[in-house]
Amino acid sequence: MSGARIRRGIGRGGLSAALALGAVACATSPFQRAGNADDVAGVVARLHPSAASTASTASTASTASNRSLAFLALAGAAGARLCEYDLATSHLVWSQPTDVTTRVAVGASVIVHGSKGTTPNGQMVARELGTGALLWQRPFPSSEHLYGYALDGDALFVVTREATKPQKPTGQLAAYDARTGLLRWQVTLPSARVAAPAAGGGIVAVPLESQYVLIYDGTTGMALAQVLSTEEAATFVRALPEGLFYGSRGVFLLGRDTARGSRHAPGYLAAQLPAFVRPTYDYDHYRPEQAEYSALDRNRVLWRVTVDGGKPQFRDGLVFVHDYRFFFAFDATSAALRWAYASPDDAVASTDTGRAILFVTAGGELGALDPLTGARTWRAELPGEVVRGATFDAEGFAPPAGPGASAPPDLLSALTAIIADPDQRFPAMKLFAIEELGRQPGREVTAKLIEILQSDRTAPLAVQKAGEMLVARRDAGAIDLLTAALRAHADYTEKRPAPPVEVLARAVGALGPLARSVAPDLEVHLRLPETSPAAAAEIARALVQIGASESVGALRDFLTMYRADTVYDRDPTALVAAAEALLKLGGTSDRELLLFVSEEPHTAAGLRAHLGRALGETATAAK
Amino acid sequence: MVAGGAAWATVSHAQETAAPAPAASSKQDKKAKAAKAAKAAKAAKGAPGAPAPAASLPADKLEGLRLALVGADDAAAIEAAGTLGASGSTAAAEPLVEILADGATAARLQAALDALAKLGEAHALRADQTTIDALTLYAGHRAPDVRRRALKVLGTINDPRVIPALSDRLGDAASDVRAAAAASLAERHEAKAAPRMFALLARGDAGVAAPLALLATPDMIPRVAELTGTIDDGIVADALGEYVKRADVPDKLRIDVLRTIGRLSGAVATTALVEYVASIPAKEDRPSKKEAQKLIDARGASE
Numbered sequence: 001m002s003g004a005r006i007r008r009g010i011g012r013g014g015l016s017a018a019l020a021l022g023a024v025a026c027a028t029s030p031f032q033r034a035g036n037a038d039d040v041a042g043v044v045a046r047l048h049p050s051a052a053s054t055a056s057t058a059s060t061a062s063t064a065s066n067r068s069l070a071f072l073a074l075a076g077a078a079g080a081r082l083c084e085y086d087l088a089t090s091h092l093v094w095s096q097p098t099d100v101t102t103r104v105a106v107g108a109s110v111i112v113h114g115s116k117g118t119t120p121n122g123q124m125v126a127r128e129l130g131t132g133a134l135l136w137q138r139p140f141p142s143s144e145h146l147y148g149y150a151l152d153g154d155a156l157f158v159v160t161r162e163a164t165k166p167q168k169p170t171g172q173l174a175a176y177d178a179r180t181g182l183l184r185w186q187v188t189l190p191s192a193r194v195a196a197p198a199a200g201g202g203i204v205a206v207p208l209e210s211q212y213v214l215i216y217d218g219t220t221g222m223a224l225a226q227v228l229s230t231e232e233a234a235t236f237v238r239a240l241p242e243g244l245f246y247g248s249r250g251v252f253l254l255g256r257d258t259a260r261g262s263r264h265a266p267g268y269l270a271a272q273l274p275a276f277v278r279p280t281y282d283y284d285h286y287r288p289e290q291a292e293y294s295a296l297d298r299n300r301v302l303w304r305v306t307v308d309g310g311k312p313q314f315r316d317g318l319v320f321v322h323d324y325r326f327f328f329a330f331d332a333t334s335a336a337l338r339w340a341y342a343s344p345d346d347a348v349a350s351t352d353t354g355r356a357i358l359f360v361t362a363g364g365e366l367g368a369l370d371p372l373t374g375a376r377t378w379r380a381e382l383p384g385e386v387v388r389g390a391t392f393d394a395e396g397f398a399p400p401a402g403p404g405a406s407a408p409p410d411l412l413s414a415l416t417a418i419i420a421d422p423d424q425r426f427p428a429m430k431l432f433a434i435e436e437l438g439r440q441p442g443r444e445v446t447a448k449l450i451e452i453l454q455s456d457r458t459a460p461l462a463v464q465k466a467g468e469m470l471v472a473r474r475d476a477g478a479i480d481l482l483t484a485a486l487r488a489h490a491d492y493t494e495k496r497p498a499p500p501v502e503v504l505a506r507a508v509g510a511l512g513p514l515a516r517s518v519a520p521d522l523e524v525h526l527r528l529p530e531t532s533p534a535a536a537a538e539i540a541r542a543l544v545q546i547g548a549s550e551s552v553g554a555l556r557d558f559l560t561m562y563r564a565d566t567v568y569d570r571d572p573t574a575l576v577a578a579a580e581a582l583l584k585l586g587g588t589s590d591r592e593l594l595l596f597v598s599e600e601p602h603t604a605a606g607l608r609a610h611l612g613r614a615l616g617e618t619a620t621a622a623k
Numbered sequence: 624m625v626a627g628g629a630a631w632a633t634v635s636h637a638q639e640t641a642a643p644a645p646a647a648s649s650k651q652d653k654k655a656k657a658a659k660a661a662k663a664a665k666a667a668k669g670a671p672g673a674p675a676p677a678a679s680l681p682a683d684k685l686e687g688l689r690l691a692l693v694g695a696d697d698a699a700a701i702e703a704a705g706t707l708g709a710s711g712s713t714a715a716a717e718p719l720v721e722i723l724a725d726g727a728t729a730a731r732l733q734a735a736l737d738a739l740a741k742l743g744e745a746h747a748l749r750a751d752q753t754t755i756d757a758l759t760l761y762a763g764h765r766a767p768d769v770r771r772r773a774l775k776v777l778g779t780i781n782d783p784r785v786i787p788a789l790s791d792r793l794g795d796a797a798s799d800v801r802a803a804a805a806a807s808l809a810e811r812h813e814a815k816a817a818p819r820m821f822a823l824l825a826r827g828d829a830g831v832a833a834p835l836a837l838l839a840t841p842d843m844i845p846r847v848a849e850l851t852g853t854i855d856d857g858i859v860a861d862a863l864g865e866y867v868k869r870a871d872v873p874d875k876l877r878i879d880v881l882r883t884i885g886r887l888s889g890a891v892a893t894t895a896l897v898e899y900v901a902s903i904p905a906k907e908d909r910p911s912k913k914e915a916q917k918l919i920d921a922r923g924a925s926e
Binding site: 492 | 725
């Protein structure tokens, strides 16, 4: 069915909407009732009739479908196709040749998606859910821009912006019968700054002008309420069984307390997340291009909530981060990492069904993870396929343990795999993984950190982070590991690079006198050519920290050998550190040496100046 | 431990506590000392073109040179080091080693090391612990040039205590330092170093080719030949060319090795054959010489 057959025009709902929001108001501002808590409470009562004003767990805005479907946009040798895959039976239900642009939305018996079509702004396509057969398609002319659509049952809600000259652009919300494509009602929105809608439980919500969410009756188009987000842009709306949500950097559960969206409202949630995570709770509905399958589907936060007394909490206290090949579970309050899962291939789409994390990879692997443990509970494959994007319709679905099920991932192994991964796209994530690794207890972690430091494939920032973690953990049970690392001197013959002496010295120093046995292995690096001035400075400091008075000989040698070296003339830090160490660890003869060094005219000027002061300051004590 | 030379050891504790910063009078003293040192160095140098110095140095001359070495005048210090090195006197080493122990500018260090090398070559360098310690320390200096010079001196000391330092530097990052270490080890027939030298050769390290040839056992030669194609032919030719020159190699084996060289490409292989022929006295007629000449002729014909 073509777009021409769709009945157009403003329905009665639009008129009644204006009336409902007040005749006085419409003469001044269309947002006069924005933030009205009573209006919003009325909507919530419609969504949750049994629990409108009582404490309860989540009711539904759109009830569980009892389905276990994935709609996959495929590419590759067989051409562009859309297919339906049954996750419960692991089989392909149907496949239709088509190019999919905007994401698939799933209704009761219909799916809708975008495709390029032949018109400038593409077209919207409806298909039979069970067969994929084309039901109708609606092209968009150059004057009409699709912002998004949502299905509630088989009611389709579409937001567009129309720009017919010479009129100003207008925002339109239209309701269609998704099976036939016939228009049920249409309202002109109060602004042309529109966003993609969400629908469920008989209502439809549309973000407007970044700070409003307008709520309409899905059946009649009657305006029911207006939310005013006062502290945070409302860039998305999302209908879940738990309720209707809006937000951007956080999540507001629609309710009386969030009618004027404030972060202080009980209905507001924002998870604590590590720095590497882009806290994207949904895509930006104001940007039509984000309605297409894209990298946004591969880098997002997966979240579900439970609601108690109108107050939402992240389910099980967890949020999940899908970052291309990796999935993480974080404690939403503390940002503590619970588990990490690494897929060999980029996951192009994922969803939290409430009982499982489902994903599909670009290479055609479908998988399910246990939200509590990260264990892979199920796996299936579409051999030879290239998956561009996917939409899941599997609310509440968790595949029974079956092929490909595996034990929960070992956190240490998962973090190690992330750190060692040659993929260069995730520097921030690798830093996070190193930090998390460093927080784990055990000698094997210390060994792993040393290994990271020694790898020539580790990025400089990652080396720095691994070093910080190694120093901070003060692992007295791993002194032998530090010793062994220090003993692995650089050797061209054996293709062995110099050990990370600077960091190792700091780690040894942080242990204090407990690490005194390491002194000989530390001091030997003062006499090696590859030891950098920075490393020499750390060695000198570490020798002081561990109280290695037996190492004064090495300090003397270092100081005399380089005191007149031009390199140290420019930056005498290492010489100063060695001199300080001699002052602290040495005796009278060492002070005499220092006095000679301070007076000898070829000594680096910075060192001479420092020694002049230091010897004076410590003269009394020396007496 | 090396540090602890005479220069600083004479500083008194009273001086230290009384003057945390160098006093004006102290500076004046140094200027006077430096002038005296420069004068002494000039006197010690003697006339240009003078015959090689005797193997002993008069005490006053030695003291003058010592003062010049530590004086403010860099040129005089370097000149003094040269004079000490050329003296051939066993007493000349001490002030030079003191320079190492006290530390100095790069130019003075290099001059001191070069002088010590000369003394070593003249067998005037004693294998005392202080000297070995100082040279071992400088074999680990950050500047490759200093390390290379220190190794050269160590190589002249006929004492097993220098071997660890030489062996360590076979793994040096600088090729000229590795080459110096390898040469020193080869000269003292340190056979234990051969496997590491072979590893270096396998990495294409040209500097170890000749030293390895001096240490290689017959069973190592086929392995050297097998490196053909994996490293530069010239390096293989260099190693094999040096090997065939050894007097202890059976002539039959020489022929095999020469034929291997003959199959290698490039001027280095031709040179190796030519040098081999040249290394044999004209009157001596051995099969390997004929074979080498034949291979040279064949290469000439094919070119």
